[in-house]
Amino acid sequence: MITLGDYLLVSGILFSIGFAGVMLRRNLIIIFMSLELMLNAANLSLVAFSRFRVDPNGLPNYNAQVFVFFIITVAAAEVAVGLAILVALFRVRQTTDVKDISSLKF
Amino acid sequence: MNSILSWIILLAPLLSAAVITLFTLRWKTLSSSISIVAVLVSFACSCLMFAHSTAAAIEFTWIGISGVFHVPFGLTLDPLSRTMAVLVSGVGAIIHIYSLGYMRDDEGKSRYFAALSLFMFAMLGIVLANNFVMLFMFWELVGFTSYVLIGHWFYRDSAADAANKAFITTRIGDFGFMIGILMVWIATGSVVFAEIAPRMSILAGHPLFLTIVALLIFCGAVGKSAQFPLHVWLPDAMEGPTPISALIHAATMVAAGVYMLVRVAFVIQSSQTALLAIAWIGTITAVMAALIATQQNDIKRILAYSTLSQLGYMVMAVGLASNDAAMFHLFTHAFFKALLFLAAGSVIVMLHHEQDIWKMGGLSRRLPITFVTFVVGALALIGCPPFSGFFSKDAILALAYERNTPIFTVALFTAFLTAFYVMRLLVIVFFGKPRSDIARESRESTAVMTVPLIVLALLAALGGFAFFARNFLTLPVEKEVAILVPVLAILALIVGSGLAIALYRNRAHDPIDVEVLRHKFYFDEFYSWLIYWTQELVARVSAFVDRWIIDAGAVGGSSRGTWGIGALLRLVQVGNLQAYVFLFGLGVVAIIYFAVFR
Secondary structure (H helix, E strand, O other), rough: OOHHHHHHHHHHHHHHHHHHHHOOOOOOOOOOOOHHHHHHHHHHHHHHHHOEEEOOOOEOOOOHHHHHHHHHHHHHHHHHHHHHHHHHHHHHOOOHHHOOOOOOOO | OOHHHHHHHHHHHHHHHHHHHHOOOOOOHHHHHHHHHHHHHHHHHHHHHHOOOOOOOOOEEEEEEEEOEEEEEOOOOOOHHHHHHHHHHHHHHHHHHHHHHOOOOOOHHHHHHHHHHHHHHHHHHHHHHHHHHHHHOOOOOOHHHHHHHHHHHOOOOOHHHHHHHHHHHHHHHHHHHHHHHHHHHHHHHHEHHHHHHHHHHHHHHHHHHHHHHHHHHHHHHHHOOOOOOOHHHHHHHHHHOHHHHHHHHHHHHHHHHHHHHHHHHHHHOOOOHHHHHHHHHHHHHHHHHHHHOOOOHHHHHHHHHHHHHHHHHHHHHHHOHHHHHHHHHHHHHHHHHHHHHHHHHHHHOOOOOEEHHHOOOOHHOOOOOHHHHHHHHHHHHOOOOOOOOHHHHHHHHHHHHHHHHHHHHHHHHHHHHHHHHHHHHHHHHOOOOOOOOHHHHHHOHHHHHHHHHHHHHHHHHHHOOOHHHOOOOOOOOOOOOHHHHHHHHHHHHHHHHHHHHHHHHHHHHHOOHHHHHHHHHHHHHHHHHHHHHHHHHHHHHHHHHHHHHHHHHHHHHHHHHHHHHHHHHHHHHHOOOHHHHHHHHHHHHHHHHHHHEE
């Protein structure tokens, strides 16, 4: 029997992998993908919550799933904007390495 | 009828002042006539009211905040105020008429008479006021008119300065007076004299409070009656026209301080400490002014210092808890000092505004009427029997002899000095040879000036006799022990006069030269120094606060603080994206920790 804890464990592992990617990788595209991973880890836990919260009428509580749809939508828009910024940045700097992007540093 | 009468006394001069200022400034003769008619109406009504001892005045509510603060607009009509009203309006009337001659060719004659009328209104207001608020209002009003009239010739710097000095110096005293009035009101809940008097017993258990209140109220008199240490304005006030010196700065306004002290005697006499302080201040003023007067060379200044000295006597009498003696001397002094000033004014006019006594001399032949009247005034001033000053001064001396021997000694010495400086003045101005061409060619004044002199001379000569003065005043009771006093007083008078005559006969220059007296004990220099350094101190403290606390602290501090915090915070901007992410993550963890686990 798969419990809520198992789902949350997987979700936590996914989130940690994503966060580690953001923290450690230097390539902006990889960082971007890791961000998506973190978003989807959150989606996974939300769907799990939805499944394991059963209302008195026997149906699952769909509030969390509505949330997930929103996150997917916003993430799609965010990807479009983020990738556009990346392309623009690459055109100017000829690089996607975060070490080279430090103009705002004091 | 009677109730309207007493209001006419007060309102006639006000009406005159208003009419002159609003309508007739251009017609000088008309203005002066209006003013004189007004003062004569006042005088007539005062006399009528004096005759009808049952007179009462209608009272209005002026300020009424129910249960908290009630100020009526009413008149006190007791023997004291009725006598003062007759005295003020009478001397005022004489001086109005005299002014016609003195100010004959003056450009600002209308302005002068308007101010004179306003002064009569204010002064009679002080005399008749029945509460502290009214008294204080009129008190300030006489201060204002005094300012206007001292500065009548405002285009002369000395007159403008003297006007400012008089106004500002008396303000210092008035400030204390105002606080005293407020304290009385807080303590008794009333400002009306007749209501406060019975309530004074509430305060009987607070001697310190009573002393402070009495001394604060006395502050007002110190300013207005030019007592030490605020006496410096009065000699300078002689820059005004001579009738003003006679009316305001000798006979009436400066006596208002003494009158006020007598009026509120129920407060003053409730504290023995305050009485003693008042008596000593009067004594110090009397002897100090007399000492200074012996070395002055300006005829009006000598008279001004003698006024100070005589006011000192009156305040001394108040301090010795005898209102009768104080009022008696005020009464006689008003006549003989007004007379002396007007006679001096006559001399000054005939010498084309020369006031230095060393440029006069031998005037007894050229100005016979002025001379005779001046001598009468002088003899009254030095207390020569049987002139009026003898009786009133003797009353004060007897009082001092009885109650306080040190004060008596000083007062006697002052009497000696008075005789000395008055005789000096008399000998230099009227005897010997003329010391300048103007003095040689002078002529007697016109009747409009000599008639007031003669009237005042009669009053100054006879004013002290009991049969005359009794009608106006409660005379101080003569005591048996006082036999010694007149003998000593007359002795002081003879010695002083003899010394002055021996020293100053046929002199062209002053044989005595005491620098400290010529410089009036350096009071003006000391006050200039004091004011300079007070101002300097305040300025330096303000400059320090402005430069270091406001500029460097508030303005510079916030700017430098912003800079400093900015410099610190920009160290956080390391430029490494992943460092930001790490810090962000730490922040989230911290927030979750605090939100969930605490």
